[in-house]
Amino acid sequence: MKKLIGHFTVLCLTTLVMNHCNAQRQGTSAEEGGQDIIIPFTISEANNIIFRVVLNGTDSLNLYFDTGGTDLVLRHAAIKERTTLLEGKNEAYQEEDYEPLQELNTLELGSLVWDSLTVYPVGVGPLEADGHFGWDLFENKIVELDYDRGEMIIHQALPAKLDDYAKLEIEYSHTLFCIQTSLQINDETYPARYLFDTGFQRSIILDKELRAKNGFPDDLPVIKESKLRNGAGEEFINKVVRVERVCFADLCAENVPIQLLSTPNPARFETHILGNELLKRFNTILDFQNHFVYLKGNSLMDEVYVDAAKE
Numbered sequence: 001m002k003k004l005i006g007h008f009t010v011l012c013l014t015t016l017v018m019n020h021c022n023a024q025r026q027g028t029s030a031e032e033g034g035q036d037i038i039i040p041f042t043i044s045e046a047n048n049i050i051f052r053v054v055l056n057g058t059d060s061l062n063l064y065f066d067t068g069g070t071d072l073v074l075r076h077a078a079i080k081e082r083t084t085l086l087e088g089k090n091e092a093y094q095e096e097d098y099e100p101l102q103e104l105n106t107l108e109l110g111s112l113v114w115d116s117l118t119v120y121p122v123g124v125g126p127l128e129a130d131g132h133f134g135w136d137l138f139e140n141k142i143v144e145l146d147y148d149r150g151e152m153i154i155h156q157a158l159p160a161k162l163d164d165y166a167k168l169e170i171e172y173s174h175t176l177f178c179i180q181t182s183l184q185i186n187d188e189t190y191p192a193r194y195l196f197d198t199g200f201q202r203s204i205i206l207d208k209e210l211r212a213k214n215g216f217p218d219d220l221p222v223i224k225e226s227k228l229r230n231g232a233g234e235e236f237i238n239k240v241v242r243v244e245r246v247c248f249a250d251l252c253a254e255n256v257p258i259q260l261l262s263t264p265n266p267a268r269f270e271t272h273i274l275g276n277e278l279l280k281r282f283n284t285i286l287d288f289q290n291h292f293v294y295l296k297g298n299s300l301m302d303e304v305y306v307d308a309a310k311e
Contacts, residue, residue, distance in 0.1 A: 037154040039110035041065070043147065044128045047201045047276040051152075053133075054108040059083040061130040065152075067286070068197025068273070070134035070175050072107060072117045073098075078130035079121055097122050107133070112154065132199060135177065135286070143286040148298050158287060165285070165294040166251035172291075174269045179293050181274065183216075184245040184252070190214055193271050196293065200275030202226075203305060204246065204258035205238070207265045207272050223307060226259055238262055240307045246278065248295050253281060257307035277305060 042050045048064040055061055061074075061082060076095045079085050086093060090101050104116045114137060125131060144153040168179040171193060182191040192214060194204075206216065220241040227237060238259040245252040256278060267273060281301045285294035 034156055036156060037111055039112070039152045039154070041150055041152055043150070043280060044126065046126055046128065047280060048126050048129055049145070049198055049276065049280075050129055051109060055083060056085075056105050057108070059085075062128070064126065064129045064132045064199065065135075066132040066197070066199030067135040068176060068195055068199045068267075069132055070136045071120055072105070072131070072133050072137075073120045073122050073125075074131035075125050075129075076121050076123055079119070082130055085119060093121075095121065095123065107137075109133075110152075126201070135288075136175070138286070139288055141288055143288070145284040145286070146298075147280050147283055147300055155285075158290070159285065162285070162294055165296045166249040168248055168293045168295070170288075170291040170293055173271070174267070176267070178271055179248070179274075181272070182247045183243045183258075184247060185217060185220070185243050188217075189247075190216055194274045195267050195271045196279070197273050198276045198279055200273055201277060202259060202275045202307060203256050203278035204275060205261050205273040206258060207270065208261050208263075209265075210270060210272060211260065223257055223309075226307065242308075248282075251282070251295055251297065253278060253297075253301065255308075257305050259307070 039051065044050055044064075050062050050064050053061050053063050059082060061078065066073075074083070074085075079093075079101075085101055085105075089103060093101065098120045101119045101121065105119055107114045107117050122131070138154075142155040142158055144151075144155060144159075146153065171178045171180075176195055176197075178193045178195050180191060181194040182189050184190075192210060210216075211218070220243075223240045223242060225237050226240055238261060240257050240259050242255060242257050245254050246256045246258075247253075265271070265273075281298060281303070282295040283298045284296075287294065
């Protein structure tokens with residue numbers, strides 16, 4: 001199992017890569033007679049998608065949905081202070097990151113129930129959440145994120161009217177998923193693969209090696225610098241620049257500030273990273289049955305980016 005967290009001073013990037021199989025995680029769900037399931041969520045000031053969940057029928061927690069991660073991950077503080085996971089169990093617990101706790105657990109999200117999940121502890125993460133759950137809990141499902149209404153909808157079938165959505169094929173890699181995205185700068189287009197990561201709280205991070213390979217310009221005006229801290233506590237500085245357009249097929253966001261990664265890629269494979277400060281501007285359908293992402297601009301499109309202003 002590979003494990004990694006990148007933590008920013010003002011944001012948190014969590015890209016968790018785990019090798020798992022169905023024998024290790026038998027996630028199931030209780031669905032309501034063929035009806036779509038609607039589950040409310042809130043968006044934190046740091047752009048995390050926060051859900052209220054119940055662990056093991058007793059412990060009420062706030063977890064964020066991290067499409068750049070897998071499995072069920074809880075912060076050490078939450079495990080000790082907000083759960084019963086250590087009551088007469090897990091005697092070997094030593095606050096080691098990603099060392100799985102003993103015994104399997106149930107998780108309730110609205111009317112969805114998973115009955116055989118392993119909990120992976122971690123030391124860092126957004127303070128407004130007790131941990132996160134990954135995209136793989138929704139394998140073979142159709143998941144809509146409606147940011148205008150603050151709702152996740154689990155569809156029993158793909159919605160019929162999708163003509164005004166951009167449709168992008170999912171590419172799976174290292175237990176995660178990516179889509180093709182292009183940047184437009186001075187009449188030049190730079191297409192590439194991007195990790196779809198709602199757990200990253202800013203707009204975009206561009207991989208250093210991929211920038212060089214794709215001829216991405218290295219002379220764009222720098223808006224500011226952003227401090228990054230990895231899981232080992234080491235700090236790095238990323239330059240923030242502005243691109244004219246970020247496009248998903250024919251659907252584009254304009255004047256987007258992006259970070260230029262100066263360190264090894266936290267995804268641990270060759271990809272750029274899309275974060276939720278950008279992704280929340282698009283109502284989204286994640287079709288894990290047919291392996292497509294659908295995006296449509298929403299009411300958040302003109303919201304000011306945190307990195308847009310100079311410090």
